[in-house]
Amino acid sequence: MNRFKVILKFLLDQKSTIGYSLMALFTLGGERVFNRVSFQCPCNHQQNFAYGLTFLLGPAVVLLVLGLFLSTRFWKLFTGCCLNPKKLLPKKNNCDSLPELMSVFWGACVVPIMWLCIALMSGTFYECAASGLKKHLVVDHFCKNKTIKCLEELAQVPCERSKLPSEERAELRLMFKAQSQILGWSIIIIAVVAALLGICLRYSCSEVSYLQLTFWKHYMEKEKEHLNTFTVKYASKLAKRNIKSFFENKPPGLFPLQTHEAWKKIS
Amino acid sequence: MNRFKVILKFLLDQKSTIGYSLMALFTLGGERVFNRVSFQCPCNHQQNFAYGLTFLLGPAVVLLVLGLFLSTRFWKLFTGCCLNPKKLLPKKNNCDSLPELMSVFWGACVVPIMWLCIALMSGTFYECAASGLKKHLVVDHFCKNKTIKCLEELAQVPCERSKLPSEERAELRLMFKAQSQILGWSIIIIAVVAALLGICLRYSCSEVSYLQLTFWKHYMEKEKEHLNTFTVKYASKLAKRNIKSFFENKPPGLFPLQTHEAWKKIS
Amino acid sequence: MNRFKVILKFLLDQKSTIGYSLMALFTLGGERVFNRVSFQCPCNHQQNFAYGLTFLLGPAVVLLVLGLFLSTRFWKLFTGCCLNPKKLLPKKNNCDSLPELMSVFWGACVVPIMWLCIALMSGTFYECAASGLKKHLVVDHFCKNKTIKCLEELAQVPCERSKLPSEERAELRLMFKAQSQILGWSIIIIAVVAALLGICLRYSCSEVSYLQLTFWKHYMEKEKEHLNTFTVKYASKLAKRNIKSFFENKPPGLFPLQTHEAWKKIS
Numbered sequence: 001m002n003r004f005k006v007i008l009k010f011l012l013d014q015k016s017t018i019g020y021s022l023m024a025l026f027t028l029g030g031e032r033v034f035n036r037v038s039f040q041c042p043c044n045h046q047q048n049f050a051y052g053l054t055f056l057l058g059p060a061v062v063l064l065v066l067g068l069f070l071s072t073r074f075w076k077l078f079t080g081c082c083l084n085p086k087k088l089l090p091k092k093n094n095c096d097s098l099p100e101l102m103s104v105f106w107g108a109c110v111v112p113i114m115w116l117c118i119a120l121m122s123g124t125f126y127e128c129a130a131s132g133l134k135k136h137l138v139v140d141h142f143c144k145n146k147t148i149k150c151l152e153e154l155a156q157v158p159c160e161r162s163k164l165p166s167e168e169r170a171e172l173r174l175m176f177k178a179q180s181q182i183l184g185w186s187i188i189i190i191a192v193v194a195a196l197l198g199i200c201l202r203y204s205c206s207e208v209s210y211l212q213l214t215f216w217k218h219y220m221e222k223e224k225e226h227l228n229t230f231t232v233k234y235a236s237k238l239a240k241r242n243i244k245s246f247f248e249n250k251p252p253g254l255f256p257l258q259t260h261e262a263w264k265k266i267s
Numbered sequence: 268m269n270r271f272k273v274i275l276k277f278l279l280d281q282k283s284t285i286g287y288s289l290m291a292l293f294t295l296g297g298e299r300v301f302n303r304v305s306f307q308c309p310c311n312h313q314q315n316f317a318y319g320l321t322f323l324l325g326p327a328v329v330l331l332v333l334g335l336f337l338s339t340r341f342w343k344l345f346t347g348c349c350l351n352p353k354k355l356l357p358k359k360n361n362c363d364s365l366p367e368l369m370s371v372f373w374g375a376c377v378v379p380i381m382w383l384c385i386a387l388m389s390g391t392f393y394e395c396a397a398s399g400l401k402k403h404l405v406v407d408h409f410c411k412n413k414t415i416k417c418l419e420e421l422a423q424v425p426c427e428r429s430k431l432p433s434e435e436r437a438e439l440r441l442m443f444k445a446q447s448q449i450l451g452w453s454i455i456i457i458a459v460v461a462a463l464l465g466i467c468l469r470y471s472c473s474e475v476s477y478l479q480l481t482f483w484k485h486y487m488e489k490e491k492e493h494l495n496t497f498t499v500k501y502a503s504k505l506a507k508r509n510i511k512s513f514f515e516n517k518p519p520g521l522f523p524l525q526t527h528e529a530w531k532k533i534s
Numbered sequence: 535m536n537r538f539k540v541i542l543k544f545l546l547d548q549k550s551t552i553g554y555s556l557m558a559l560f561t562l563g564g565e566r567v568f569n570r571v572s573f574q575c576p577c578n579h580q581q582n583f584a585y586g587l588t589f590l591l592g593p594a595v596v597l598l599v600l601g602l603f604l605s606t607r608f609w610k611l612f613t614g615c616c617l618n619p620k621k622l623l624p625k626k627n628n629c630d631s632l633p634e635l636m637s638v639f640w641g642a643c644v645v646p647i648m649w650l651c652i653a654l655m656s657g658t659f660y661e662c663a664a665s666g667l668k669k670h671l672v673v674d675h676f677c678k679n680k681t682i683k684c685l686e687e688l689a690q691v692p693c694e695r696s697k698l699p700s701e702e703r704a705e706l707r708l709m710f711k712a713q714s715q716i717l718g719w720s721i722i723i724i725a726v727v728a729a730l731l732g733i734c735l736r737y738s739c740s741e742v743s744y745l746q747l748t749f750w751k752h753y754m755e756k757e758k759e760h761l762n763t764f765t766v767k768y769a770s771k772l773a774k775r776n777i778k779s780f781f782e783n784k785p786p787g788l789f790p791l792q793t794h795e796a797w798k799k800i801s
Contacts, residue, residue, distance in 0.1 A: 445576035
């Protein structure tokens with residue numbers, strides 16, 4: 001039993017690492033599934049760009065919204081801000097909410113950026129989008145040193161039925177893939193460096209020391225836990241009392257209830 | 268049970284050795300995966316260099332940032348340094364922080380250097396990057412004593428569809444691989460010698476003897492351990508008290524809380 | 535249980551023998567792995583020598599630095615020697631440290647010499663390095679009594695695609711291997727004889743008898759063991775006391791701490 005407890009404690013300590021790894025795995029799996037089952041480049045000049053971009057950005061937007069949905073802090077910020085607009089406006093004396101909102105937003109951005117990187121690494125979406133670009137500077141760059149047919153047939157490259165010589169087609173596909181992966185790596189590098197700088201900035205402006213911050217983090221976690229159990233317990237007690245008093249036709253006994261003000265204060 | 272304890276103690280003593288071995292294994296595995304699944308040299312003059320370099324340096328940058336993220340000492344240094352800029356500036360009377368920052372940085376550099384060495388040892392990334400260099404001194408060196416076609420087809424060497432005679436191509440690939448591995452070994456040797464000299468210098472400037480340093484290392488570890496358990500315990504107690512007092516509409520009882528100054532002092 | 539104890543005691547008595555055997559096995563395994571997975575002679579005049587030498591000496595340097603890193607005695611010598619330069623300079627009245635430094639260095643040399651011998655015994659690294667030598671005295675010696683083509687194709691000998699007659703190539707390879715193994719044996723013989731003479735010299739200059747030295751060796755070991763357990767125990771106690779006093783807002787109780795001078799004396 002002791003060994004089992006040790007392992008469980010270790011897993012709970014590494015909670016967020018495991019969570020992010022699982023999310024990365026799910027994102028990777030999702031990309032594979034989309035790629036196999038759903039994605040099929042239309043291979044014509046008008047649609048390629050829009051189609052590829054939709055598959056690149058669509059899931060990213062959905063994941064961003066999902067991330068905001070699942071964020072408790074986001075709902076804490078927004079709840080009641082319509083009746084009490086002071087809460088969101090940053091120009092007032094209490095300007096806590098804008099950095100808070102930014103931090104919630106960046107937290108929700110982690111999974112969409114994962115998706116973008118994984119999708120760009122695999123390269124098929126970008127290939128479809130890039131091959132549908134209009135004949136401009138970019139396309140001339142793709143077809144430099146190649147036959148004139150290249151310009152006409154560029155949109156057909158992602159499909160099997162291109163009329164280009166197979167060698168030239170393979171070259172173009174490799175080029176698209178390389179561009180896509182370079183773009184993916186650039187996004188990863190920019191994201192991690194920006195995250196590091198942002199968190200550095202936030203920590204460096206904090207008034208309290210690192211150890212105290214650790215203490216408050218533990219405190220918040222514990223508070224949330226206890227609040228949950230207490231809420232369930234009290235809600236159950238209150239409901240029982242009210243229903244009992246209804247069935248027995250008696251006025252309900254007294255129950256210590258908190259006012260709205262008290263609830264607002266602890267939020 | 269006794270044997271299990273002995274083994275566990277041994278493993279805990281060798282914690283950092285095991286940690287580094289695991290990291291090396293993961294890095295090696297990651298390199299294999301990238302090499303198999305993701306990496307495909309585009310084989311044209313414009314992209315080879317950028318593509319190869321991205322795969323060599325991109326993961327190194329990401330690993331460096333991750334290393335800084337996971338370093339407690341890094342956050343201890345940065346927390347509050349904006350409001351209290353004395354903490355980071357080395358010209359003041361208390362010049363502890365610059366060597367500390369350097370040491371944190373070097374600690375985070377271990378894994379990226381591992382990655383670089385493993386990637387250079389396998390040689391495929393370097394091969395792609397080097398074959399995309401512009402026609403200059405370097406390329407003339409590669410193609411010395413070879414046909415004129417070599418200069419034109421150098422970028423195609425990493426791919427199967429090169430038009431060079433297969434013997435010449437094999438020779439070029441071996442040459443690239445050898446350069447890559449010599450570069451990798453040079454980095455390893457420079458890194459370990461620099462690490463040895465740096466730590467020698469730091470230890471040799473220390474005021475206390477080696478045994479006392481060992482004692483302090485043990486003390487720091489134990490302190491961190493105990494601090495963690497105490498923090499969790501106190502945070503849980505405090506949270507429970509506050510929530511209970513909220514639900515029962517009673518003022519919270521007294522609780523011995525530390526001031527900000529006390530927290531700052533022990534950091 | 536008794537038998538288990540007997541075996542454990544026997545293993546602990548033979549600790550250093552087992553340690554060296556394990557190191558030799560690991561070195562042998564490492565050589566095999568490098569030889570199979572990573573090493574591939576580039577077979578051209580410019581690189582063969584540098585490449586072969588890198589694989590011969592690179593791991594030796596790394597193992598030497600690692601050996602110094604893991605040596606407690608090395609750090610004991612260096613700690614504080616910058617502020618107290620008397621400790622390392624041998625011209626003073628207390629000239630203990632130069633022989634000590636030498637002995638630490640030779641102790642760290644054991645594994646690198648093992649590597650060199652094992653690598654020379656297998657012969658592939660030497661073969662590659664020797665076949666890349668410039669056309670001088672040495673190469674004329676290799677190609678004595680052979681066709682003129684030998685001089686041109688010498689660098690190709692380690693690879694399969696040499697244009698020499700297969701009989702001549704086999705002869706050259708055997709010659710390289712023989713030279714490599716003779717070199718390896720020479721290093722082994724020189725190393726063991728030098729080690730014997732050095733230890734003889736040190737023991738013969740000692741003032742005390744052999745039995746007393748044995749006693750001191752046992753004493754040192756036991757002292758180290760006990761010091762370790764006591765250090766851990768005291769560190770844990772001190773840490774617990776300090777943290778408890780911090781959380782309970784009480785001044786810490788008295789604790790018997792040693793002064794710097796006491797620590798220096800026992801080092």
